[in-house]
Amino acid sequence: MNGHDLVRSVKAVGMVGTAQGLRTVRSSWRRWRADSKGLAPRGTERARVPGAVTGMEPAPGGGVVRFARSELRVRVTSGGAVFLGWDGAEPDPSYALSCRSPEPDPRAVLEPDKEGGWRVVSERATVVVSRHGAVELRTPGGVMLRRDLPPRWWEPAEGGAGRWLQRSEVAADARFFGLGGRSGGPRLRNGTYRLWNTDPGGSFGPGDDPLYITMPVQMVVADAGTHLVFHDNSWEGEVSVHEGVEGAGSGHDRAGVCEVRMSGGPLRSWTMVGTPARVLHSWASLTGPPALPPSWALGHHHARWGFGSEQEVRRVVAGYQGRGLPLDAVHLDIDHYDAHQVFTVDKERFPKLPQFADELGRSGIRLVSIVDPAVKCEPGVEVYDSGTAADAFVRDAAGRPVRGVVWPGEAVYPDFTDPRAREWWGTLYEERLEQGFSGFWHDMNEPVSFAAFGEATLPRSARHSMEGRGGDHREAHNVYGLAMARAGYEALRRLHPEERPFLFSRSGWAGMQRYGGTWSGDVSTGWPGLRASLSLVLGLGLCGVPYSGPDVGGFDGSPSPELYLRWFQLGAYLPLFRTHAAITAGRREPWEFGDEVLGHAREVLVERRRLLPYFVTLAHLARRTGAPYVRPLWWGSPEDRALRDCEDAFLLGDSLLVAPVLESGAACRAVRLPRGRWYDTATGMAYEGPGTVLVEAPLARIPVFARAGTVLPVRGCEGGLELEAWAPAQGGTGGGLVVADAGDGWAEAELERFTTRWSGGSVVVERDGDAGPAPGRPVRVRGLGGAAEV
DSSP: OOHHHHHHHHHHHHHHOSHHHHHHHHHHHHHHHHHHHHSOOOOSEEEEOOOSEEEEEEETTEEEEEESSOEEEEEEBTTSOEEEEETTOOSOSOSSOSSSSOOBOTTOEEEEOTTSSEEEEOSSOEEEEOTTSOEEEEOTTSOEEEEEOOOEEEEETTOSOOEEEEEEEEOTTOEEEEEEOOTTOSBOOSEEEEESOOOOSSOBOTTOOSOSBEEEEEEEEETTEEEEEEEOOOSOEEEEEEOOBTTHHHHOOBOEEEEEEESSSOOEEEEEEESHHHHHHHHHHHHOOOOOOOGGGGSEEEEETTOOSHHHHHHHHHHHHHTTOOOOEEEEOGGGSBTTBTTOOOTTTSTTHHHHHHHHHHTTOEEEEEEOSOEEOOTTOHHHHHHHHTTOBOBOTTSOBOEEEETTEEEEOBOTTSHHHHHHHHHTHHHHHHTTOOEEEEOSTTTOOOOSSSOSSOOTTOEEOTTTTOEEHHHHGGGHHHHHHHHHHHHHHHHSTTSOOOEEESSBOTTGGGTOBOOOOSBOSSHHHHHHHHHHHHHHHTTTOOOOOOEETOSSSOOOHHHHHHHHHHHTTSSSEEEOOOTTSOOOOGGGGOHHHHHHHHHHHHHHHHTHHHHHHHHHHHHHHOOOSEEOTTTTOTTOHHHHTOOSOEEETTTEEEOOOOSTTOSEEEEEEEEEEEEETTTOOEEEEEEEEEEEOOTTOOOEEEETTOEEEEEOTTSSEEEEEEOOOTTOEEEEEEEEOOOSSSOOOEEEEEEEEEETTEEEEEETTOSSSOOSSOEEEEOBTTBOOO
């Protein structure tokens, strides 16, 4: 504590001028005192490196290499993933893995290397361990993808958790992606990125870091190949990346460098090698397949902090219906609670919420509820009393419940790393279901405690169960939101076993896709915020979280009609399509921006509804393969260096390329196309890639291209599923996948494969397994002669 913090606390009370402000100051002082007493000073540290190799011990999938001052476990799994664990670290326990240690590959054998070290050769990669602890990851052909230098530890002289550093080298042409939700990405520029889930305390834009979801997951793309590396450690850390330079210094390349620094915890990692699609398939096999959202969650959502009453929600819904605008879900924020208390309803503002939800449901609109983790700390509050009886709350080093300050005032926090607390918390969702809610968004779960100074979260000394192992908030902080999502998802599976849960979370960690998705959080209203929205979705997808989207229009302020429409157009091609804003922000309903914007927004919503079968197909494919809906342009051509640096367009599945307008006043834009033929879906004009084309982008639309030969499932005029086939290049072929969702339950959906080819001057669409050219569904062929044809 210093004088600057004291001044900040006095200013906080002066600016707020309320009891809540005083509570916030007291809470900040409590957190400071708790950590002052509960965390031992680091003191003198001893540095250590592995030292020279002393021997090895083979084991299934690899073995253990021993050094003078450490040991390294190498294990290749049957799925091809490579595990490295120093100082006895094993894959378990882990919050990221979906099951216990994957089975080792019996064909992978630890053997002597000609350089005096050891190596493990597998089908997808070769791991070479040097005599002093450097580890190289090579392709089956022997090309180096990554070289981890010998790690370094700094350990307290009196024992306890030690910090460590792992420095790695990659090819000079490599590009770094990932690390969770980064607003300046998806490509990671040279710099340092903090690993500590953080509520920025206001709206954010490109370059603001860290944000709500940080995870030590990197995807590295180079000419030699793509690999994903995950350091399975939830402690606070930072990752520094520096791209290499080709031809630096007398014609020699300078390697790219990555440094991972962790403040404690194990040094262990997983690495996957292959194409981007194969890498994310391996990642999903390791950490769990993405949750499959119900089909209605792939439609349009409208939310606002500040609806305030049932009457206002009715007014907004009537506005959509009366103007012929599709609407699939309405989200209620904290203002529908009774005094901001979770799992309650303000009976004056929403007197008959279950009946209202049922009425909306009959018109095809679902209600979604916000859920915050903080529980008002007051005897007589039902959730507080039941949580106290279940001993469910995080405690301090003295055994007292940790208190913070959030919207309801003084609050306590469930310990979601305790299985008993998750079980108790899960029972509370029954009240939400009885109120008529069909889905849930978890907020403030970094977790947040308002602060007049210091960090806006729990004391680092706070004690957590960590599944019975015991630990403190330094280890639990980053997985808090993940564990909360698990509690909610598993509860919904129990309470409504016949329906797929819909849940998305502001905070999370590696593996969060098992329970649902996420959204941007409080992205700033402005053109930079629009650009950050796309960066977040792309980056999260490369970390295995395929379902996400921004607050369309931005969280704060009032967007101009042009900005709102461009954001709306982008959002329509992202998995979570949701308008949302703060209580003090301007309106976000399309009709609030004039007739011209309303007309264009109507076309956007109709097109989203038309593409719903394609989004359903992408959702099922993400579940089966781990592939994100939204992909960078280099997804299918990682060797194309120009595409690696392209961040203003994206692929939606394999079939579509979307080029949003991200600058004010633009009426056209340049688009970098991957190799192959691409059709402008508005004009039918064909373009050949690779290369850059200049296309019109009037206010009415953004450029969207279809891949030649693709088969796209769409919603027909009568509401049924139809096939939109785009002509392949002359002499070429194409195809596509279609998954016709069997409903919002768990019935296995059928996957259909279609091919396109030229035959006698016509395009023929065939379904695999059929004897003739009858696919069994209505087909519309486009791209013939530059115009749409039936």
